[in-house]
Amino acid sequence: MRGKSWTLVLLASAGVAMAQSAPDAPEATPDEPAGGTMLDNALGDVLGDHPLDRGWTVRLEPAYWYAAPRGDVTIRGSEGPVSFEGGTFGDESDVDLFDLDADDPTGALLSRAHIANGRWRFTLGGTYLTEDGSSGPTEAGRIGDAFFLPGDRVETDFTFWTIEASAAYAILHGPLPGERGDPDRLRYALELLGGARVESIDFDLNVTPGTESRPPELGLSASASDVFAQPIVGARLSLDLLREVTVEVGATVGYFGWTNTQTTTTWDVLAAISWRPVEHVGVEFGYRNLGLSAEGDESDLEFTGSAAGVFGGVVVEF
Numbered sequence: 001m002r003g004k005s006w007t008l009v010l011l012a013s014a015g016v017a018m019a020q021s022a023p024d025a026p027e028a029t030p031d032e033p034a035g036g037t038m039l040d041n042a043l044g045d046v047l048g049d050h051p052l053d054r055g056w057t058v059r060l061e062p063a064y065w066y067a068a069p070r071g072d073v074t075i076r077g078s079e080g081p082v083s084f085e086g087g088t089f090g091d092e093s094d095v096d097l098f099d100l101d102a103d104d105p106t107g108a109l110l111s112r113a114h115i116a117n118g119r120w121r122f123t124l125g126g127t128y129l130t131e132d133g134s135s136g137p138t139e140a141g142r143i144g145d146a147f148f149l150p151g152d153r154v155e156t157d158f159t160f161w162t163i164e165a166s167a168a169y170a171i172l173h174g175p176l177p178g179e180r181g182d183p184d185r186l187r188y189a190l191e192l193l194g195g196a197r198v199e200s201i202d203f204d205l206n207v208t209p210g211t212e213s214r215p216p217e218l219g220l221s222a223s224a225s226d227v228f229a230q231p232i233v234g235a236r237l238s239l240d241l242l243r244e245v246t247v248e249v250g251a252t253v254g255y256f257g258w259t260n261t262q263t264t265t266t267w268d269v270l271a272a273i274s275w276r277p278v279e280h281v282g283v284e285f286g287y288r289n290l291g292l293s294a295e296g297d298e299s300d301l302e303f304t305g306s307a308a309g310v311f312g313g314v315v316v317e318f
Contacts, residue, residue, distance in 0.1 A: 042262035056117045061284060063313025065110035069131055069158060070103055071305010072096050073203050074295075075144035075224045082142070084215045093150055097305065100156040100205070102133030110288065111312050119170040121191060126190045127290060129307050130159040138211040143205055144222030144300075151210030159202040160307060162290065164268075165193030166238060166252075187224045197254055198229045199292050201303050224301035227296045244276045248286075262296035267306075274315050282315040 074094040081090045097103040108129035115122045124183035133156045137148045148154055175187045208221040234252030241247065254266040272286030291306030 003234060006059050006060070020294075021060070039216075046180040056115070057317060059114040059116070059315065059317045060113075061112045061313060061315055063110045063284065063311045065129070065288065066107040067108050067129055067288070067307045067309030067311075068096055068103055069129060069160060069305060069307045070106040071303055073143070073158075073201075074298045074302040075203065075222050076250065077142065077145045077218075077222075079145060079217045082147075082215050082217050084147075085141070085291060086103075087140065089140075089147070089215075090216075093142055094302075095143045095158075097133070097143070097158060099130075099135065099137075100133045100154060101135040102131050102156045102158050104131065104133070105309055106131050108307070108309075110313070111285065117174070121170075121193075122191075123166050123168065123195075124164075126163045128159075128161040130157070132154055132157045142218060144166040144224065145219050146206045146207055146222035147214050147218035148211045148222070149210065152153065153208040153210075155206045155208070157202075157204040160199070160292075162197060162199045164197035166193045166232065166234075168193035178224075183274060189238045191236045191237060191238070191248075192234075193252070194231070194233050196229060197252075197268075198227060199233050199266065199291075200227045201225060201262075201301060203293070203301065226294070226301045228256075228262065228292065230254040230264050230266055232266065232268075234268070244282070245276045246276075248272050248274075258296075264294040265294065266293075267291045273313075275296060276315065276317070280316065280318050282317075283312070284315050285312045288309070 022041060030135075072094045074092060079091060081088050083089075101202070106129065109124075112123060112125035112126050135154050137150055137152055137154060140147075140149050142148070170189045170191045172190040173188065203224040205221065205222040209220060232252045232254035234250060236248065236250035239247040247267040249271045251270070252266075254267045255264070257263045268291075269289045270286060271288075272275040272284055274282050274284040276282030287308075287310050289306055289308040295302040296306075
């Protein structure tokens with residue numbers, strides 16, 4: 001009995017000595033979260049539950065947009081339906097920019113400015129596009145109070161500009177799993193955004209008459225302009241490749257409806273890639289499709305169409 005007791009004492013003493021001599025467990029580093037299973041840590045990486053280390057930054061993106069306008073324009077005339085040589089021409093008719101030769105690609109302005117801090121990014125952007133066309137009608141018609149016939153010459157001026165402001169929040173962000181802390185690896189940020197967009201349409205049409213007679217109630221010119229606005233929502237995905245290259249794709253949609261006044265729908269799709277060969281300065285190339293559908297009972301102008309094309313510009317970030 002006494003021998004068994006001594007044996008137990010010796011075994012206990014050996015266990016204490018081994019515990020005291022065992023090396024300490026390594027402490028978790030800031031880039032390696034302590035505790036949790038491998039699955040938990042992997043999900044944490046994917047869901048971006050670590051801080052987004054981004055202080056205050058300003059990014060300016062002025063660009064040249066080579067875009068073509070497309071769509072139908074409707075101008076409500078002041079005169080009711082007009083009869084002429086067996087035909088009736090209503091006071092609300094539409095014309096395609098294609099038929100007016102006012103849909104060719106043209107140089108336009110596209111610019112954005114971003115202010116970011118942490119997960120937040122605030123953006124102010126604008127576009128300006130103007131196009132003119134000269135065409136000869138193949139049949140009689142009217143737009144607004146302007147009447148045209150075969151043999152006439154129709155000159156058109158079309159101007160479209162937008163201003164928008166938005167706030168975005170990064171719901172997902174970070175490097176790929178297992179690559180945290182390495183700036184030369186792929187990093188990503190998925191942002192949800194909301195804001196407002198304002199669009200302006202200005203349309204002028206002038207007819208140079210031929211020799212044919214025309215309805216005395218109608219004239220040779222028509223013009224209309226209007227401003228439309230709506231809230232917008234969307235998403236934006238940014239990918240940083242190495243240190244110098246950034247790929248961005250995003251889309252927004254907007255809608256505003258008000259009984260007996262205006263109903264407007266807008267959309268914007270943008271894809272861009274930027275390269276910064278030197279610190280703080282780079283170049284950017286991409287594609288943008290910006291559209292608007294606006295109509296209303298109290299507006300003399302309605303438009304359904306878009307402007308789309310490629311762009312290129314510079315990037316300045318500080």
